[in-house]
Structure formats: structure tokens, C-alpha cells
Amino acid sequence: MSAILEVEHLSATINGQLVVEDVTFSVPATGVTAILGRNGVGKTSTIKAVMGLIGRAGRVEFDGHRIDREDTHRIVRRGIGYVPEDREVFAGLTVAENLRLAERDAKPRRELVEQLFPDLVRRSGQRAGTLSGGQQQMLSLSRALLNANRLLLVDEPTKGLAPKIVTEVAEALEEAARTVPILLVEQNLPVIERLAQDVVVIDAGTVVHTGDARSLLADDDAVHRLLGVHAETTPAPEGAK
Numbered sequence: 001m002s003a004i005l006e007v008e009h010l011s012a013t014i015n016g017q018l019v020v021e022d023v024t025f026s027v028p029a030t031g032v033t034a035i036l037g038r039n040g041v042g043k044t045s046t047i048k049a050v051m052g053l054i055g056r057a058g059r060v061e062f063d064g065h066r067i068d069r070e071d072t073h074r075i076v077r078r079g080i081g082y083v084p085e086d087r088e089v090f091a092g093l094t095v096a097e098n099l100r101l102a103e104r105d106a107k108p109r110r111e112l113v114e115q116l117f118p119d120l121v122r123r124s125g126q127r128a129g130t131l132s133g134g135q136q137q138m139l140s141l142s143r144a145l146l147n148a149n150r151l152l153l154v155d156e157p158t159k160g161l162a163p164k165i166v167t168e169v170a171e172a173l174e175e176a177a178r179t180v181p182i183l184l185v186e187q188n189l190p191v192i193e194r195l196a197q198d199v200v201v202i203d204a205g206t207v208v209h210t211g212d213a214r215s216l217l218a219d220d221d222a223v224h225r226l227l228g229v230h231a232e233t234t235p236a237p238e239g240a241k
């Protein structure tokens with residue numbers, strides 16, 4: 001399958017410290033590709049480096065164009081949506097104001113967002129800072145989905161959420177993935193099993209495994225060796241297949 005994103009020998013630094021050493025992987029033009037790895041191995045930094053948010057070197061090609069020397073705003077305009085780990089909603093603004101600020105396209109896809117997140121429609125006048133973590137996550141996802149992005153980079157969307165909300169976020173991502181490929185950093189194995197076709201495992205700043213998600217998750221020894229957890233011990237979110 002053709003790749004929408006090709007990352008080759010990517011390295012990245014924060015405050016002069018090397019946080020991504022040498023990462024190579026590609027993201028197919030459809031479906032969900034998950035970046036996995038233990039805490040602190042460089043997953044978030046890899047995504048930030050692709051977005052040009054931290055110093056980076058190496059080759060990053062998006063839809064045939066080199067983007068590794070481009071500014072973040074140019075990368076965003078090429079059609080990569082970024083949903084950061086800390087959600088970064090404007091706390092003092094309402095849900096509606098947060099969404100309006102995110103609109104970049106002449107015809108933002110408001111209907112898609114309203115269909116995926118009816119709760120946000122009901123809360124359009126509520127200040128984003130008073131939303132629950134799950135609702136803030138949905139607002140953050142909505143902002144990326146409003147524009148006709150051609151790739152979404154989504155960083156740990158289920159982190160710290162209650163099981164029921166994890167399921168809702170997973171459902172929304174599953175629905176979104178029908179319209180746009182997603183590169184997803186995720187630690188929740190049942191969520192990965194539900195959403196991802198492909199996995200990229202990072203350890204100590206380099207890629208140590210790539211392949212299809214099901215094969216990896218079916219191999220408890222490999223999951224334990226690569227991720228330090230056991231596949232069968234992670235509680236499944238409600239409604240997971």
C-alpha cells in the first residue's frame with residue numbers, strides 16, 4: 001500500500017539533548033498506525049519532530065513532499081492535523097469559540113464533528129476549561145477533524161480517561177479513521193487492538209519493531225519484551241471487539 005508519510009533516520013533534540021536517535025517508519029494512506037513503546041522512549045518527541053515543533057534532522061516526506069525543513073504552520077497547511085497529548089484547548093473560551101478558531105478551510109466539516117460528538121454540540125456555550133478530560137479530548141479531536149486534513153497525528157488520546165470515556169474516544173477515532181489516516185501514540189493495548197492495523201515500536205529513541213498490530217498483540221512474549229506489559233493483563237475498554 002502507498003505511504004502518506006515516510007520517516008527516515010529521524011533524530012530530534014530538546015534543549016540540546018538527543019531525545020529521538022534514529023527513527024525510520026512509514027504510515028500507509030489508510031487506517032491507523034500505532035506508535036508504541038515504554039514510557040519516555042521518544043514517542044511524543046517523534047510526533048513533535050514530524051510536526052517541526054522540536055529540532056530535528058533526517059528525512060520526512062508527506063505525500064511526496066519533503067517537510068523536514070518546513071515550519072510547523074506550513075506542515076499544518078499541507079494537511080497534517082495534530083492532536084497533542086495535553087489537548088491544549090483554550091480554557092477561557094467556549095466550545096464553539098474553540099472550534100471556530102480552528103476552522104481553516106472555507107468549508108469546515110461541522111456536520112462530521114456534530115455527528116461524531118453530539119455532546120459537544122450540547123455544550124457549545126460551555127467554557128472549555130470546565131469540560132471533563134474526555135470532553136476536552138473530543139474537542140481537541142474535533143478541531144483536527146474540522147479541516148480536510150490528510151493525516152492526523154494523535155498523541156495518547158485515552159491517557160487518564162475513565163474506561164467508559166476511553167471507549168467513546170476509541171469509537172470516535174474508529175469513525176474518523178474511515179475518512180483520514182491516523183498516526184496514533186497509544187499505550188492502551190485493547191484500544192490499539194481495536195483501531196490499529198500497523199504498529200511501530202520505539203525503544204530508546206529507535207524503532208525496534210514494525211509489523212501488523214494483530215500479530216504483535218497475539219504474541220505475549222513479544223509484547224512483554226517490547227513493551228514491558230502482558231497483552232492479556234490490560235483491561236478491555238467497554239464495547240471493545
Ligand SMILES: Nc1ncnc2c1ncn2[C@@H]1O[C@H](COP(=O)(O)OP(=O)(O)OP(=O)(O)O)[C@@H](O)[C@H]1O
Pocket residue numbers: 014015017019037038039040041042043044045046
Ligand atoms: N522538555 C524536555 N526537556 C528535557 N527532556 C525532555 C523534554 N521533553 C521530553 N524529554 C525527554 O525526552 C525523552 C522522550 O520523551 P517523550 O515524551 O518523547 O517520550 P514518550 O515515549 O512519549 O513518553 P511517554 O509515554 O511517557 O509519554 C524522555 O527521556 C524525556 O524525559
